[in-house]
Amino acid sequence: MSAAAVAPASTSAASSARPAGTVSGAPLRVEGLSISVERHGRRVEVVHDLSFEVPAGGSFGIVGESGSGKSLTLRALMALLPKGGRVESGSVELGGLELPFSGKRARADRRHRVAMVFQDPLSALDPVHTVGSQVAEVPHRVFGRSRRESHARAVELFKMVGLPAPERCYSAFPHQLSGGMRQRVLIAMALATEPQLLLCDEPTTALDVTMQAQVLELLNDLRHRFGLSLVFVSHDLAVVREVCERAGVMYTGRILEMGATTGLLEAPSHPYTLALLKAVVDLDDKLTIPKPIPGSIPDPANPPSGCPFHPRCTFATADCADRSVELRPALDVVTEAMAADSDWAGMGESDRTASVPRAWAERLTACLEPQRMVEAAVANLATAAPPIACGSGHEPPRTAAEGDEQGGTRGV
Amino acid sequence: MNRRGRQLRETNRVEPAASEEAGTPLLGAEHVRVEFRAERRGHLVAVDDVSLSVTSGEMLGVVGESGSGKTTVARCLAGLQQPQSGTVTLAGERLGARRTSVQRRAVQLVFQDPFSSLNPRLRVGTVLRQLLVAHRLRQGAAIRNRCVELMSLVGLPATALDSYPSSFSGGQRQRIAIARALAVEPAVLVADEPTSALDVSVQATVLALFADLRDRLGIGVVMISHNLAAVRHVCDRVAVMYLGRVVEEGARSEVFNDPRHPYTVALLAAAPRLRPETDRLNVRLAGEPPSPMARPSGCEFHPRCPRAEARCTVEAPLLLPVDRGASHVAACHFRESHPGQASSR
Numbered sequence: 001m002s003a004a005a006v007a008p009a010s011t012s013a014a015s016s017a018r019p020a021g022t023v024s025g026a027p028l029r030v031e032g033l034s035i036s037v038e039r040h041g042r043r044v045e046v047v048h049d050l051s052f053e054v055p056a057g058g059s060f061g062i063v064g065e066s067g068s069g070k071s072l073t074l075r076a077l078m079a080l081l082p083k084g085g086r087v088e089s090g091s092v093e094l095g096g097l098e099l100p101f102s103g104k105r106a107r108a109d110r111r112h113r114v115a116m117v118f119q120d121p122l123s124a125l126d127p128v129h130t131v132g133s134q135v136a137e138v139p140h141r142v143f144g145r146s147r148r149e150s151h152a153r154a155v156e157l158f159k160m161v162g163l164p165a166p167e168r169c170y171s172a173f174p175h176q177l178s179g180g181m182r183q184r185v186l187i188a189m190a191l192a193t194e195p196q197l198l199l200c201d202e203p204t205t206a207l208d209v210t211m212q213a214q215v216l217e218l219l220n221d222l223r224h225r226f227g228l229s230l231v232f233v234s235h236d237l238a239v240v241r242e243v244c245e246r247a248g249v250m251y252t253g254r255i256l257e258m259g260a261t262t263g264l265l266e267a268p269s270h271p272y273t274l275a276l277l278k279a280v281v282d283l284d285d286k287l288t289i290p291k292p293i294p295g296s297i298p299d300p301a302n303p304p305s306g307c308p309f310h311p312r313c314t315f316a317t318a319d320c321a322d323r324s325v326e327l328r329p330a331l332d333v334v335t336e337a338m339a340a341d342s343d344w345a346g347m348g349e350s351d352r353t354a355s356v357p358r359a360w361a362e363r364l365t366a367c368l369e370p371q372r373m374v375e376a377a378v379a380n381l382a383t384a385a386p387p388i389a390c391g392s393g394h395e396p397p398r399t400a401a402e403g404d405e406q407g408g409t410r411g412v
Numbered sequence: 413m414n415r416r417g418r419q420l421r422e423t424n425r426v427e428p429a430a431s432e433e434a435g436t437p438l439l440g441a442e443h444v445r446v447e448f449r450a451e452r453r454g455h456l457v458a459v460d461d462v463s464l465s466v467t468s469g470e471m472l473g474v475v476g477e478s479g480s481g482k483t484t485v486a487r488c489l490a491g492l493q494q495p496q497s498g499t500v501t502l503a504g505e506r507l508g509a510r511r512t513s514v515q516r517r518a519v520q521l522v523f524q525d526p527f528s529s530l531n532p533r534l535r536v537g538t539v540l541r542q543l544l545v546a547h548r549l550r551q552g553a554a555i556r557n558r559c560v561e562l563m564s565l566v567g568l569p570a571t572a573l574d575s576y577p578s579s580f581s582g583g584q585r586q587r588i589a590i591a592r593a594l595a596v597e598p599a600v601l602v603a604d605e606p607t608s609a610l611d612v613s614v615q616a617t618v619l620a621l622f623a624d625l626r627d628r629l630g631i632g633v634v635m636i637s638h639n640l641a642a643v644r645h646v647c648d649r650v651a652v653m654y655l656g657r658v659v660e661e662g663a664r665s666e667v668f669n670d671p672r673h674p675y676t677v678a679l680l681a682a683a684p685r686l687r688p689e690t691d692r693l694n695v696r697l698a699g700e701p702p703s704p705m706a707r708p709s710g711c712e713f714h715p716r717c718p719r720a721e722a723r724c725t726v727e728a729p730l731l732l733p734v735d736r737g738a739s740h741v742a743a744c745h746f747r748e749s750h751p752g753q754a755s756s757r
Contacts, residue, residue, distance in 0.1 A: 210477055293613060
């Protein structure tokens with residue numbers, strides 16, 4: 001059950017400013033967020049100096065492997081850090097108002113403004129109450145509506161999230177619904193608080209592809225209808241692409257690269273993003289063999305010096321272990337490097353950067369040597385396989401492609 | 413006891429190479445039907461008339477939504493579930509309700525969640541040793557050597573034998589689970605969603621391991637998955653299941669490049685992609701699969717099918733070859749034309 005639903009009702013300055021019953025987005029600004037957890041009696045910082053912004057009605061994706069700190073970041077935004085977790089520094093502003101991380105106001109200020117959809121809908125719902133009563137509890141307790149009104153509101157929300165036979169769903173218990181329907185109930189519950197910001201923690205990982213497509217479509221639809229701001233966490237780049245305009249790639253508690261999602265996937269400016277893309281099994285990619293990222297994620301208690309990815313990075317130079325990393329505009333770093341490096345200057349700017357797509361224009365990168373990534377990005381664009389022709393009618397004979405496909409996957 | 417052990421060791425292997433000519437199914441299910449009794453409401457047909465088979469050195473992918481019966485089929489193949497009717501055969505031999513230890517060893521399972529399928533209180537080496545001892549596969553020093561060999565087979569260092577499962581990541585645990593399955597020298601691995609509990613970045617390595625084992629050991633692999641990309645990457649043949657039936661089956665390239673059942677097309681359309689797709693069909697499946705307790709009449713897919721016509725509501729299509737050849741079959745009245753043409757109607 002969402003935190004907003006559990007806490008007793010009280011009016012906060014922010015919510016009373018909005019007319020009741022409307023849902024609309026607000027810009028989110030996260031600045032310098034650092035989170036530590038307690039491990040074996042020691043405090044270990046697991047998220048370092050994280051900053052990002054989501055415009056009102058915008059959607060931001062955080063992509064990362066398990067252990068990258070993406071879920072902790074989301075929980076900090078919701079002020080729901082697990083025991084032992086603590087925000088060390090940083091601030092979160094929603095619609096110009098700062099949200100505190102602890103104390104009485106932490107929950108109260110979020111109640112009408114931030115809601116969260118969890119990964120596993122079965123454990124997020126109470127098994128002994130009907131799903132309808134769990135959703136109706138929100139308008140009843142948060143907005144002080146009558147039982148009858150709350151019931152009607154829950155049914156209305158069920159209709160909004162596309163649950164079939166909303167009246168019948170109201171009196172169903174969680175175990176009687178399928179995974180996709182449960183996730184719709186959770187989304188309805190999140191919307192019941194009339195939030196400005198919706199946080200999604202891998203909401204489709206527990207679902208089938210068909211249900212996943214439906215839930216992603218629903219989230220997109222709701223976002224466009226109400227202008228909700230969205231922060232979406234996932235380990236699946238392809239899923240993030242379906243929902244988010246912008247995304248950050250997170251590794252060991254740092255965002256290593258940030259920019260428009262499509263550009264990020266087409267021409268990454270950080271070796272980690274590239275490695276992640278190369279490691280993923282993509283449905284369209286029949287020619288390339290996925291390459292695992294060598295090594296493993298470093299222990300957060302004992303992080304490598306310099307760039308956190310340098311021990312596993314194929315592009316790393318000796319410098320990468322010494323210099324500290326920060327997110328900077330990717331094109332600036334390339335231009336600087338070219339000015340300093342005579343070899344590069346000799347190659348001529350037009351040869352190299354002209355072919356890097358405009359996607360890099362607004363890209364932020366934490367890579368210290370992204371000029372090497374220019375080549376990689378160009379190569380990546382060149383090898384991008386055309387989408388498979390599923391159901392496109394008449395096609396040329398496929399013998400050659402089939403041969404490649406066989407050769408590509410065998411002998412791994 | 414000792415003599416019996418030796419005999420076992422000599423005759424125990426269901427030799428993939430020994431299965432007469434190539435193409436003879438190593439493990440197969442024929443017309444398998446599984447029913448579960450539902451409280452007060454009669455029975456539920458989870459798997460209906462399913463025939464699937466895998467040969468040695470082949471990987472068969474079984475895809476479908478949850479509730480399509482794919483896990484139940486896997487359990488039938490592994491002998492964990494007894495079908496109401498139909499048979500399961502191993503190297504041409506019909507398997508009875510109780511399998512012999514040799515038959516049991518020949519088919520091994522790899523489970524979905526490597527966090528719950530490994531005993532947290534046993535070292536990896538202990539798990540493997542117990543298997544080798546219980547099945548009398550090795551003795552004395554050979555036990556340790558075999559354990560090291562198994563670890564290298566799945567790409568883990570020998571030092572992993574002395575650690576507990578808790579010290580490994582998800583991908584490494586799945587490797588351990590695979591090593592455990594391989595310890596008894598099976599002829600077929602049945603993997604039930606082996607990568608869905610793993611990060612996308614490590615899924616590829618586990619899939620590559622299955623492909624590698626298939627090629628190196630010549631074992632057959634049945635991979636149950638709802639992840640189409642995973643199946644496309646490693647499987648030689650693919651069967652698509654819907655509501656307890658196989659609706660399409662064929663070689664990988666046939667099913668993925670030229671799907672003939674609208675359900676296969678819809679599954680492909682639903683998968684998220686890394687790149688913008690130009691010709692992805694906009695076939696979004698509305699709603700959920702119907703309950704197996706209340707099967708639709710005629711073709712069971714017709715309520716969700718964009719191509720459905722009056723005929724589909726009354727006449728159930730049979731699983732028949734599409735135009736090209738006998739290996740690609742689909743259960744659709746319109747299997748001879750490409751479903752892509754349906755969108756223009």
